Amino acid sequence: MKKLLYVILALTAAILGAVVFNQLSQKPKPTHALFYETPRAVSAFALTDHLGHTLDKSWLEGHWTFVFLGYTSCPDICPATLQNLNFAYPKLKQIDDRARIALMSVDPLRDTAEKLALYINYFNPEFVAMTGDHATLYPLAREMGMMYSIVDTVQESYYTVDHSASVVLFNPAGNIAAVFKTKHALGEIPTVNPADVVEDFDRIVALSEG
Numbered sequence: 001m002k003k004l005l006y007v008i009l010a011l012t013a014a015i016l017g018a019v020v021f022n023q024l025s026q027k028p029k030p031t032h033a034l035f036y037e038t039p040r041a042v043s044a045f046a047l048t049d050h051l052g053h054t055l056d057k058s059w060l061e062g063h064w065t066f067v068f069l070g071y072t073s074c075p076d077i078c079p080a081t082l083q084n085l086n087f088a089y090p091k092l093k094q095i096d097d098r099a100r101i102a103l104m105s106v107d108p109l110r111d112t113a114e115k116l117a118l119y120i121n122y123f124n125p126e127f128v129a130m131t132g133d134h135a136t137l138y139p140l141a142r143e144m145g146m147m148y149s150i151v152d153t154v155q156e157s158y159y160t161v162d163h164s165a166s167v168v169l170f171n172p173a174g175n176i177a178a179v180f181k182t183k184h185a186l187g188e189i190p191t192v193n194p195a196d197v198v199e200d201f202d203r204i205v206a207l208s209e210g
Contacts, residue, residue, distance in 0.1 A: 009056070014093055015164070018065060018156065021027060021105045024186040025210055027203065027206050027207050028203055028208065030199075030200035030203045031091070031179060031199075031200065031203075032180065032181075032193070032196035032197075032199065032200045033169070033178040033179060033180045033181070033196075033197075033200045033204070034178060034179040034180075034181060035177070035178045035200075035204065036177060036178060038175060038177055039171055039173065039175035039176055039177050040143075040176040041056070041174075041175050041176075042140060042143045042144065042174075042175070042176065043143060044056065044057050044140065044141070045057060045132070045136055045140050046114070046132065046136060047104070047130040047131060047136065047137075048113065048130060048131060048132060049113070049116075049128055049129065049130040050113050050116035050117040050119075050120055050121075050128065050129040050130070051113065051117065052113050054080050055130055057174055058174070060174035061173065062074075062098065062172050063090075063098045063099070063100050063170075063172055063176045064074060064091075064096055064098050064099045064100070064169065064170070064171060064172060064177075065099075065100050065101075065102055065170040066099070066100070066101050066102065066167050066168070066169055066170075066180075066197075066207070067102045067103075067104055067144070067167070067168045067169075067170065068081055068085075068102075068103060068104070068165070068166065068167045068168065069081045069104055069105075069106050069141060069146055069148055069163040069164055070082075070103050070104070070105060070163065071105045071106055071107030071110070071161050071163075072105065072107070072110070072111050072116065072119040073107065073110060073116055073158075073161075074161070075160075077163075077165045077189055077190060077191060078103070079123075080189045080191040081165065081167065081192060082101075082120075082123040082124075083123065083196070084191055084192055084193070084197075085101050085127075085167070085194065086101075086123050086124050086127075086195045087123065087194040088194035088195075088197045088198050089101060089126075091198045092197070092198060092201055093126070094206050095198070095201055095202050095205055096201075098172060100126070100127075100128065100129070100203070101124070101126075101127045102127065102128040102129070102130060103119075103127065103128070103129045103130070104117075104130055104131065104137070104140075104141075105129060105130065105131035106131075106134075106137050106141065106148040106161055107131070107161050108131045108132060108133060108134065108137070108138060108165055111129075111131050113133060116129035116130070116131065116169070117129070136140055141164075144168045144179075145164075145166070145168070145176075145179055146163070146164035146166060146168070147163070147164055148161055148162060148164065149161070149162050149163075150162035151167065153177075165182040165190045165191060165192075166181050166182060166192075166202045167179070167180040167197070168180075168190050169201070169204065171208060177204055177208070178198070178200065180192045180197055
């Protein structure tokens with residue numbers, strides 16, 4: 001009877017130990033970003049970067065790529081987002097040196113390669129700016145969970161583009177790993193928080209390593 005009791009106690013201790021170990025060894029999940037435990041794939045695409053190079057889906061592979069929609073004539077959200085991502089960039093590179101930042105311009109009519117180069121280099125020469133025709137941009141943006149629309153008429157020299165302010169993170173396999181949503185506050189420009197981006201990127205990379 002005593003032997004049976006010892007066996008039961010030993011099994012109970014082993015089970016409790018396994019549960020506690022599992023809880024302690026579990027890696028924390030992102031708390032600010034919308035994290036996809038099963039990354040989302042996007043369709044094939046072809047864009048042109050600020051150096052005139054063609055970028056296709058394979059360009060995403062081998063890097064952690066933060067992508068957001070914007071355009072060089074954007075008065076507020078785009079420069080604020082680029083500034084915040086530039087603040088976060090050194091820490092993102094410390095977490096994983098494959099991290100990079102890319103602006104996807106949804107204003108191909110005005111945003112030539114030369115204009116994109118001047119704009120993106122102002123914030124950080126390591127950043128990438130890219131664009132394409134609307135037949136490519138719109139479905140790609142939609143697959144990324146974002147939207148944009150031209151406001152007013154494109155026949156005028158000045159018009160605005162409404163667009164999502166979130167930042168999408170692609171993993172080194174070229175799939176969407178997470179979406180960093182903006183925080184909206186009265187009187188403030190909706191943009192991502194650099195500290196939140198760094199914190200969650202650290203967790204996402206750790207989770208990807210198993």
